[in-house]
Amino acid sequence: MSQASQTSPTAATLAAAPVAIECRAITKEFVNGDMVTPVLHGVDLELPAGEMGFLVGPSGCGKTTLISIIAGILTPTSGEVTVFGRDIQHLSAGQKTRFRRENVGFIFQQYNLLPALSAVENAAIPLIAAGRPYREATAAAAELLSRLDMGDHLKKQPRQLSGGQQQRVAVARALVHQPKLVVCDEPTAALDAHTGHRVLELLRAIAISPDRAVIVVTHDNRIFEFADRIAHMDDGRILDIERNGHQRNSGASAATQAATTRHGGSHHV
Amino acid sequence: MNRIALQMLLGDRAKYLGLIFGIMFATLLISQQTSIFVGILVRTAGQILDVYEADIWVMDPRVKFFEEIEPLPDTAVSRVRGVPGVKWGVPFFRGQVVARSTDGMLQQIMLLGIDDATLTGAPRKMIMGNLDDLRRPDSVIMDRDGFNFIWPDEEMKLGKVIELNDRRAEIVGFCETTPPFVTTPVVYSRYSNAMKYVPPRSKQLSYVLVKASDGQTPEELCKKITAQTGFAAYTWRQWAWKTVGYILARTGIPINFGITIALGFIVGSAIAGQTFYLFVVENLKQYGALKAIGVSNGRILLMVLLQALVVGVIGYSLGIGLAAMFFEFTGKNVPALRGFFLPWEVAAGAFVAIMTIVLLVSVFSVRKVLVVDPAIVFRG
Structure with a gap:
């Protein structure tokens, strides 16, 4: 992740790999009657493919608004957003919906699993929404859940699962359709440290590959070690970007490497 | 997604039964009260309708309704x-x-x-x-x-x-x-x-x-x-309506029953509408998540409409069944209520009313989901 500003190198110089996310001069204002609330003030951001980037900062600094724009849920007031080469702010509402369905996976703070559905049905939703037959979609979801050590809980409803298990279902739901971009909003906020680490390990192992990327909004500094880059935000601006020293590879070893490079390889841009 | 919509509906038994009960009660209230009103009107012309052989009733021109006689x-x-x-x-x-x-x-x-x-x-x-x-x-x-x-x-x-x-x-x-x-x-x-x-x-x-x-x-x-x-002469149909019209015009029945029916309709609508509205609003976060995942507005609307259709039809069926049972029982066992029945027109009207209420409420309540708010999607 890089920030283009007068005091930092350009994004292009930092991004050796293909670019997953590219934001240029993003501003966002919320208008409520006569009241205009500016939330983002010219954000420049770049995340190479194959990396996991974190957005951190105090509540209300604009993190969620920024990932909403990146994910194609909100439209910026001005600026340009490109996700894997696709200019998304100029897509129609229907095109954005389709873009999200095909290219984006979501992990929410409160999981947002549908309580009436079983674990495997929850994980299969993106495939069902894309028109895959129910049986086929649940089979694919079951296979992924098994990789996440959830093979014994496929038929259980969310209320029958622990917080960590529910988040693993959410991870499966975010990944089952093999999206290019995974957007995580406080994925460990409701989890203890051990479970949070486990979720991030799984996410790195499955979601990170040379043509995919993960962006995480978090307050949880216990998981910073998993980030390739950490962008610090405040008051609608990116203040600086920290870079961890991970090797860009996938698999569980990445988490181990992350632990070894913790505090050692980061630097401000 | 239809299967998911139905599972969302049936997954929470308490809410589901509450919805069914609300719509059933609304249907019963609307259909029973309207049928009683129609029954009273039919009664006013009952002896005219019973004379099936004659085409025309001839009477003194001053007679205004069946029970008021000015002999010839x-x-x-x-x-x-x-x-x-x-x-x-x-x-x-x-x-x-x-x-x-x-x-x-x-x-x-x-x-x-x-x-x-x-x-x-x-x-x-x-x-x-x-x-x-x-x-x-x-x-x-x-x-x-x-x-x-x-x-x-x-x-x-x-x-x-x-x-x-x-x-x-x-x-x-x-x-x-x-x-x-x-x-x-x-x-x-x-x-x-x-x-x-x-x-x-x-x-x-x-x-x-x-x-x-x-x-x-x-x-x-x-x-x-x-x-x-x-002499005055009316076809049996004209004479029946003239009698009904007199009762409507000269007694407090239409006003009082009209108020009762209107109250029944309003209360029934409020129960059915509010129950379904609360159901949709309580699921807003879930719809928001679906929306973020990439489920289109149209699909979400169809999901909500399908849920409304299902609870509407089941609730209506139970309610109209109870109304029919009420008239079946009272017609045979309560002499004062004999002759009251559930006209098919009332049953059909109640169906249209209930489904309109439920569908309108579902469209009204799903608006929040259709205009995605990231606060709903990400924070709830």
Whole structure:
């Protein structure tokens, strides 16, 4: 992740790999009657493919608004957003919906699993929404859940699962359709440290590959070690970007490497 | 996604049953109250509708509704029969008499006197005895409820004797009739016999019942009769509506029942609407998550509409079933409510009303989801 500003190198110089996310001069204002609330003030951001980037900062600094724009849920007031080469702010509402369905996976703070559905049905939703037959979609979801050590809980409803298990279902739901971009909003906020680490390990192992990327909004500094880059935000601006020293590879070893490079390889841009 | 929509609906049993109950109650309230109102209106014209043989009712021009009688002279029958286009014309009497019995209750009855020769205007359905026995001296036919009113604890049997205006009348048959507006026994007698049961007056004839000749429309014949005799003449349908209209215009029934029905509709709508609205709003976060994942607005709308359709149809079916059971039970077991029923028009109207309410509420409540708010999607 890089920030283009007068005091930092350009994004292009930092991004050796293909670019997953590219934001240029993003501003966002919320208008409520006569009241205009500016939330983002010219954000420049770049995340190479194959990396996991974190957005951190105090509540209300604009993190969620920024990932909403990146994910194609909100439209910026001005600026340009490109996700894997696709200019998304100029897509129609229907095109954005389709873009999200095909290219984006979501992990929410409160999981947002549908309580009436079983674990495997929850994980299969993106495939069902894309028109895959129910049986086929649940089979694919079951296979992924098994990789996440959830093979014994496929038929259980969310209320029958622990917080960590529910988040693993959410991870499966975010990944089952093999999206290019995974957007995580406080994925460990409701989890203890051990479970949070486990979720991030799984996410790195499955979601990170040379043509995919993960962006995480978090307050949880216990998981910073998993980030390739950490962008610090405040008051609608990116203040600086920290870079961890991970090797860009996938698999569980990445988490181990992350632990070894913790505090050692980061630097401000 | 339809399967997911249904699972969302059925997954929370308490909410699901609450929805069904709310819509069922609304349906019951709307259909039951409206049916009672319709039943009262039908009752006001019940004795007109029971006379199925005649096309036209002829009466004094000052008569405004069925139970208000201004007698005609006996010669009216002959005058009406003389109008071209009249196939036949017969006398018909309607009056109020007190019935007494040595072993039963005192009871005001509606006495109907029908043509001696043809028995035109006789009850359609006999449940005991023979209609032809009405030709015997002092014989009458009584409706089932009449017997139960006068002899509440006895089994129905022929040969019971009552006094009508101090004259003997033997019950030779029992029949089914449409209950009158005020639930009183209905007693049929031959016209000549009926004249013995009422105090003598110079004019006794209530109506002349007329059949139009082939090729003669009743409406045209009514005009001819009025033009030629000076009497008022209405087709049975016109006369029934005129009677209903009088009751509506001159009593507080339509206002009071209209208020009751409106309240029933409002309360029912509020229950059905609010219940479903709360269901959708409580699921907003889930819809928001689906929306973020990439489920389109149209698909979410269809999901909500499918849920509304399912609970609407199930709730309506239970509610209308309960309403039908209510009328089935009261019609057989509560004499004062006999004749009230659930018209198919009311059932259909209630269906349209309930489905409209539920679908409108579902569209109204899903608006929040259709305009995605990232706060809902990410924070709830």
